[in-house]
Amino acid sequence: MSNNLQNGGDEAEFAKPLLVPIKRRSFFMYAGATAGATALLLSGCDDDDDDNNMSPGTVSLGSGDVGVLNYAYALEQLEAAFYAQVISNAGFNTAFPDAAERTALTAIAKHEAIHRDFFKAAIPAASVIPALNPNWGTLNFGDRTQVLATAKTFEDLGVAAYNGAGALIQDPTYLLLAGKIVSVEARHAAFIRDLISNGSFADSTTVDANGLDKAMTVAQVLAAAQPFIKETLNGDNVGK
């Protein structure tokens, strides 16, 4: 009955996130093609007038719980964009000749897209960060080893990010939601790791001698994620 993530004061505001989220959506499914549109959204942050050489702006994630939600949304955007590119790449069937692996990666792509769309719709429209543009550098999406190594990086990072952010969240509803997502990310992480090397699902590179997974601060996570995102993310006030 209640839309727990909305704090709008009137019915129109309440209904809005259910109706409007189309314009900034699915940007990454056609990675690269939407760069111009997003640059326009960010133009207020950008003093470079040359469209062909536009340096992306800085995106502030905001403060308090909304900051944490935007933080999660930024990471989910990155993951969703990555897997969308993996499964839409022309060489997908060649890079992943095993049909079951393709099925699993396609499922993960859906999960991350659902997480992305959920945060997009749930964060109040006035506070939500814009669509971010990925930066894949020299990553070869036709190379199974490179794809899985990057997937492992993102999944382990996502787990560590949610684990570290839990104690920053004030509203129990959001904490439970984060908990519902982080275990799915951990399932992904273990699965991807097993595809790389069977049995590495929870090895000593991610689980310590006390049997604990990693928990990273916002600053640590953003430092690791930043090279993959064209915009500069500012998370200084997340959870504060």
Next chain:
Amino acid sequence: MNLFQIISEIEKVDPEIMDRLTHRRSALSALGDITRKMALAAAPIAIGSAFNKAVGQQTLTNANDILNYALLLEYLEEDFYAQALAAPTLAANLTTGSAARGAIQTIKNHETAHVNLLKAALGTAANPRPASFNFGTAFSTYPTFLTFAQAFEDTGVRAYKGQATNIPRTLNPTVGGNVVNLLTVALQIHSVEARHASHIRYMRRATAAGGTQQFGWITNADGNGAPAAVYGAGNPAATFPAESNVSQGGLTLTSVGGNTYTVAEVSEAFDEGLDNTTVVNIARSVVTF
């Protein structure tokens, strides 16, 4: 007696009741008139679930109670894997040096580490290990063992998740000489259990005699041989829905942001928590201790 008198009375027993109700109240105030009437019609459910803590003790409130509850589950899991590694019926599958034995040993070691960590956190308040765990026919065959393992891991994930909101986020005890945040530690265990669950599911898929066609995540509320209750709703169901749930934060995610997704995909994308009473009932349905 009006509603606010009732809440006031509960507050004497349960000081946090307003925290749990406030969110629903602010949500109500954000609704329009017509919606408000519908919401009020559903309000008894919300109030009822808030009562549970004061009356039914559905919610663990004391940090030590939460830790001892986690400790019991870790004792159970540790013993389960220790018995499996020693079971003659599984020796042909868990051969020395095999990937399967290596994985089960890794998981067992993590459960042992969790036991030790929780005992250190509890100190003298730690409950003793039950005298024995009888897992019945769990070790009769390799596929049966893996099915039980999946049930325990998936239940463990749901159990930790279900307690996350009961752990004060500012609780920073000293454990083994280090100051730690208890909620963070619980989350760090929680994601390790999810990694275990994913791998056990991977092992079930790979078993020689026709593996279970599933991946590391939970589709709908499918147990694929594990007890249905592991994937069912808890109490209250509004807080702890079945794993097949497709509604999060008031949004039905089969259609969101202009995209459509299948029920199966949405159910996979979110795991659900469980209350401690339901978890212990599930454990006692398959284990004698």
